[in-house]
Amino acid sequence: MQAYAEEPRRRFLATMPHLDGVPARQVNLAFLGAASGWSVCVRRTFALDASGNPGPGEATLLIRGPLGGPSPVPLPPVPLPTDAGAAMFAAGTSKVFLTEWQLSQGWALRVYRLRLEGLVLGVGPANGQVPSWCVREVTTDPAYTDEALAGAAGVPSPPSSGRRPQG
Numbered sequence: 059m060q061a062y063a064e065e066p067r068r069r070f071l072a073t074m075p076h077l078d079g080v081p082a083r084q085v086n087l088a089f090l091g092a093a094s095g096w097s098v099c100v101r102r103t104f105a106l107d108a109s110g111n112p113g114p115g116e117a118t119l120l121i122r123g124p125l126g127g128p129s130p131v132p133l134p135p136v137p138l139p140t141d142a143g144a145a146m147f148a149a150g151t152s153k154v155f156l157t158e159w160q161l162s163q164g165w166a167l168r169v170y171r172l173r174l175e176g177l178v179l180g181v182g183p184a185n186g187q188v189p190s191w192c193v194r195e196v197t198t199d200p201a202y203t204d205e206a207l208a209g210a211a212g213v214p215s216p217p218s219s220g221r222r223p224q225g
Contacts, residue, residue, distance in 0.1 A: 069202050070192035071216060072167060072180035080159045082106045085168075088150025089208050096123030097205055100138070100146045106157070117143020152208035165189055170207070177213045 084104040092098040099120040104112035117138040123131055138146065147153075155171040165182035179202065180192040194217065196202040201214035 066184040067181050068184055068188075068195065068197045070180040070182075070188070071194045071196055072178045073191050073193060074169070074178060075161075075167065075189070075191040077159055077167070080161065082110075082157050082159050084112050085156050085158050086147065086153065087155075087204055087208060088147040088153045089205055090146065090149065091151055092123070096121070099204070100143055100150060101135075102143055102147055115140065115143075117147065119143075119146070152205070154204060154208040161189070163187065163189075167191070170213075173212055174207060174210065175213075177207075 084106055086102040088100045088102075090098045090100065097120075099122075101118045101120055102115050103118075104115040106112055117140060119136040119138055121133045121136075154174065156168045156174075157171065158169075159167045161167060163182070163186065165180060168179045168181060170177040170179075179196075180189060182188070182192075196217060199214075199217055200206055201210070206214075
């Protein structure tokens with residue numbers, strides 16, 4: 059997911075590559091109220107079987123901040139008991155739902171659901187080769203952060219300009 063205690067990630071508007079046989083997971087994110095400059099998120103993930111049915115899930119608390127400062131505090135993800143994760147998720151003030159496939163070389167494909175239906179993002183390492191299914195980079199567009207997408211009423215308008223993938 060978006061970097062909390064991880065390395066920086068790039069984001070691209072993407073098209074759907076061939077995914078036969080690639081396992082998927084459902085990812086649900088709920089953002090909780092936090093002090094200015096901080097992000098507190100409950101991430102619930104569920105492995106999907108070949109028919110798209112979810113298996114047992116896990117919940118993780120993700121904390122990031124201070125945003126906009128010289129460097130965010132590197133806080134590791136905190137595993138949560140299933141019932142506590144479900145309760146904290148329900149309390150979230152903004153949410154986003156997506157299906158994610160982990161692909162080669164650290165890349166993931168995210169297909170968003172519900173009010174963000176139709177949005178497909180490729181998310182990958184800050185450096186290195188960009189897959190051909192990545193169309194337009196939106197890494198620096200604040201409308202495409204997890205927090206912004208969770209609060210969006212619908213799919214953001216594509217940027218009028220942006221960098222084409224390089225590398």
